[in-house]
Amino acid sequence: MPKIVFTRPDGTAQTVDARPGASVMETGIKHGVPGIVAECGGALSCATCHVYVGEEHLPLVGAAVGFEDEMLDDAASERRPTSRLSCQIAMCDELDGLAVTVAPVQ
Secondary structure (H helix, E strand, O other): EEEEEOOOOOOEEEEEEOOOEEHHHHHHOOOOOOOOOOOOOOOOOOOOEEEOOOOOOHHHHHHOOOHHHHHHHHHOOOOOEEEHHHOOOOOHHHHHEEEEEEEOOO
16 A cells, blocks of 8 residues: 655654555545645645645646646645646656645645
């Protein structure tokens, strides 16, 4: 089972198991990760699951495109080159150890 390392804005890390096919957002909610608000439940309409993907994982995850890219322009926290909406990242075995930092404001 792949793992995700969620780092909170205060630097506290939480490692959780993710079900392949589940989104990073779903996994964060299931494990009670603080800061993953997910107001829209993963419908790509709120940008309240904003995370910063670790540089080492960005090539595997890819950059935001399309509507996700547009939604990140309106995110409450600073947009960075590693910004993604966690509802749009599906977990798989290749992403085992995925590191994401929860944006400080959702």
